Amino acid sequence: MSRLLVRRPSPRLADGELTHLERVPADAALALAQWEGYVDAFRTRGWEIVPLPAADDHPDGVFVEDVVVIFSDLAVITRPGADSRRGEIETAQGVVEASGIETAAIQAPGTLEGGDVLKVGRTVYVGRSSRTNDEGIAQLRTLLTPRGWDVVAVPITKVLHLKTGVTALPDGTVIGYEPLVDDVSVYPEFLGIAEPEGSAVVVLDEHSVLISAAAPRTADLLRDRGLDVVAVPISEFEKLEGCVTCLSVRVRD
Numbered sequence: 001m002s003r004l005l006v007r008r009p010s011p012r013l014a015d016g017e018l019t020h021l022e023r024v025p026a027d028a029a030l031a032l033a034q035w036e037g038y039v040d041a042f043r044t045r046g047w048e049i050v051p052l053p054a055a056d057d058h059p060d061g062v063f064v065e066d067v068v069v070i071f072s073d074l075a076v077i078t079r080p081g082a083d084s085r086r087g088e089i090e091t092a093q094g095v096v097e098a099s100g101i102e103t104a105a106i107q108a109p110g111t112l113e114g115g116d117v118l119k120v121g122r123t124v125y126v127g128r129s130s131r132t133n134d135e136g137i138a139q140l141r142t143l144l145t146p147r148g149w150d151v152v153a154v155p156i157t158k159v160l161h162l163k164t165g166v167t168a169l170p171d172g173t174v175i176g177y178e179p180l181v182d183d184v185s186v187y188p189e190f191l192g193i194a195e196p197e198g199s200a201v202v203v204l205d206e207h208s209v210l211i212s213a214a215a216p217r218t219a220d221l222l223r224d225r226g227l228d229v230v231a232v233p234i235s236e237f238e239k240l241e242g243c244v245t246c247l248s249v250r251v252r253d
């Protein structure tokens with residue numbers, strides 16, 4: 001059974017880091033309700049939900065994707081580029097280590113956030129962003145090359161993370177809102193969409209994806225391509241530069 005690692009949102013979510021967006025009020029109660037809806041979308045499709053310990057002192061703790069990245073037989077504990085996020089690692093590390101997956105960690109001076117890591121087949125695209133540095137990418141490459149992964153670094157200047165701008169559909173097509181993608185030519189198959197919020201999709205299974213409810217035209221486009229599309233409202237997380245990918249770590253069976 002596939003497992004979903006999640007962490008409930010902090011009541012201090014509204015104080016989270018912002019890089020490209022202006023701060024607007026976020027509603028903690030609505031955020032919690034939206035998070036529960038997000039988790040339910042997986043639970044009702046057969047995913048096992050694995051809650052990480054709460055980290056209410058960390059406003060961005062709900063964005064668990066940034067602190068752990070799973071590569072089938074290896075879990076990489078990251079070292080976030082944002083100082084305020086380093087304290088999120090400890091509790092996540094305990095859960096991952098207890099799961100029995102081999103674990104490695106990015107070391108200083110390397111920085112890496114999971115939002116900058118996109119797997120497509122055996123290729124791992126890694127965003128060189130304000131949060132992920134060359135040393136972090138080099139460490140990841142050293143870990144993954146012997147395991148048969150091809151690590152490709154890509155520049156990120158227009159959005160927070162690589163996966164804020166692009167993600168991949170079940171068939172490996174990379175999807176993104178072109179004005180916010182530094183270089184679409186990096187990706188062998190690229191599908192441009194009309195809504196920035198539609199850039200992030202989570203693959204639920206071979207035929208289904210999860211997407212933000214703020215991207216109805218992208219949802220229609222994906223349905224036209226034959227996919228089942230589950231749309232969930234995540235407005236309170238989008239205010240903090242979050243998206244559907246960053247709210248969980250997927251451990252696929």
Ligand code: CIR
Pocket residue numbers: 016017018019060063065066082085114115116160161163164240241242243245246
């Ligand atoms: C941050 O700036 O770190 C958070 N406010 C948002 C993190 C979003 N994470 C992601 O897209 N993977």
